[in-house]
Amino acid sequence: GKGLAVFTSGGDSQGMNAAVRAVVRMGVYLGCKVYFIHEGYQGMVDGGPHIEEAQWSSVSSIIHKGGTVIGSARCMDFKERAGRLKACKNLVDCGISNLVCIGGDGSLTGANLFREEWSSLLDELLQKGEIDKEKHGKNQKLHIVGLVGSIDNDFCGTDMTIGTDSALHRIIEAIDAISSTAYSHRRTFILEVMGRHCGYLAVVTALASEATMVFIPEKPDRVDWADRLCEKLIQERNAGQRLSIIIVAEGAVDMEGKPITAEMVKEIVVTNLQQDTRVTVLGHVQRGGNPSAFDRILGSRMGAEAVMALMEADENTDACVISLVGNQAVRLPLMECVKRTKAVAQAMAEKRWDEAVEMRGKS
Numbered sequence: 001g002k003g004l005a006v007f008t009s010g011g012d013s014q015g016m017n018a019a020v021r022a023v024v025r026m027g028v029y030l031g032c033k034v035y036f037i038h039e040g041y042q043g044m045v046d047g048g049p050h051i052e053e054a055q056w057s058s059v060s061s062i063i064h065k066g067g068t069v070i071g072s073a074r075c076m077d078f079k080e081r082a083g084r085l086k087a088c089k090n091l092v093d094c095g096i097s098n099l100v101c102i103g104g105d106g107s108l109t110g111a112n113l114f115r116e117e118w119s120s121l122l123d124e125l126l127q128k129g130e131i132d133k134e135k136h137g138k139n140q141k142l143h144i145v146g147l148v149g150s151i152d153n154d155f156c157g158t159d160m161t162i163g164t165d166s167a168l169h170r171i172i173e174a175i176d177a178i179s180s181t182a183y184s185h186r187r188t189f190i191l192e193v194m195g196r197h198c199g200y201l202a203v204v205t206a207l208a209s210e211a212t213m214v215f216i217p218e219k220p221d222r223v224d225w226a227d228r229l230c231e232k233l234i235q236e237r238n239a240g241q242r243l244s245i246i247i248v249a250e251g252a253v254d255m256e257g258k259p260i261t262a263e264m265v266k267e268i269v270v271t272n273l274q275q276d277t278r279v280t281v282l283g284h285v286q287r288g289g290n291p292s293a294f295d296r297i298l299g300s301r302m303g304a305e306a307v308m309a310l311m312e313a314d315e316n317t318d319a320c321v322i323s324l325v326g327n328q329a330v331r332l333p334l335m336e337c338v339k340r341t342k343a344v345a346q347a348m349a350e351k352r353w354d355e356a357v358e359m360r361g362k363s
């Protein structure tokens, strides 16, 4: 059978385990020799015990766990050719020529680069006599498929990334907890949620929690946001509302591209309205806890589809990413999606917000 490995890389997210499980089970079912690579690219570079054969039973009882049981890491070595050369040798030694990479756009960029370099890495290893000429001559290809694990839902081409829904659940739980105490004391609560380049979590949270206002990286639509915020807060209190919630994404900016932080918003509310105001920064709580049913199913579907894509790949198949479009798991060209994701971030950094939003919208 074909040699296939799965690894998780970059920031973890809930639902990654479901994806790992599906890859292993679908791979074993189709007769592949399946491997885990522990600790992302670092494990691939270091080899040895980090690359471990997986059995059907190895992935029992992980679907409900948060994070990733096979570990994730950021890896400087893999950014250098020397590191990728070691990784290549380790994969060849195990007979692995198919990879499922579960990570964000950085990890997927690395995977694609590795794939493009593969034959030249093999040549170098052959020249050095580190691999067997008979077994690893020309025409050996590395096939890769990407799955996007990210709580921010910041990847172009897919309606949802693995982990976003669970993060939303966590945020809503936190807001419900905060709301009951805020209600008792008639407080205004400012909540910072994740999303450096993407306001998705913040916007959906704001809708689901009846927030007064939300601040996102895609800029506020008016210069006078501070006045408008104060006006709305006064209106709400005058109408008898006992608590107010304001959501701030960590990458929120104003019309000039200057950061808007939870502390800044608090300062405005306290100075202008003297309301009892508190800030909560959710931080890593959002990545924690068990994956939602949606993320378990999403990870499972994507993992299974990834293996199918690898089994059907031939000489001319390009790298793909498994995306959710509507309610379908589909294969899209990996590098196109990565490039568009990077272009969106770039456009936002250059304050071309409308362009960024439009670009992200096209799937």
Ligand code: ADP
Pocket (backbone or CB within 6 Å): 009, 010, 011, 041, 073, 074, 075, 076, 077, 078, 079, 080, 103, 104, 105, 106, 107, 108, 109, 110, 111, 113
């Ligand atoms: P994410 O995958 O969540 O976007 P990172 O951007 O930190 O997270 O990428 C995770 C890892 O992927 C990096 O630590 C590195 O090992 C690898 N990687 C990222 N970008 C590249 C690249 N351009 N070339 C090679 N490897 C990369």
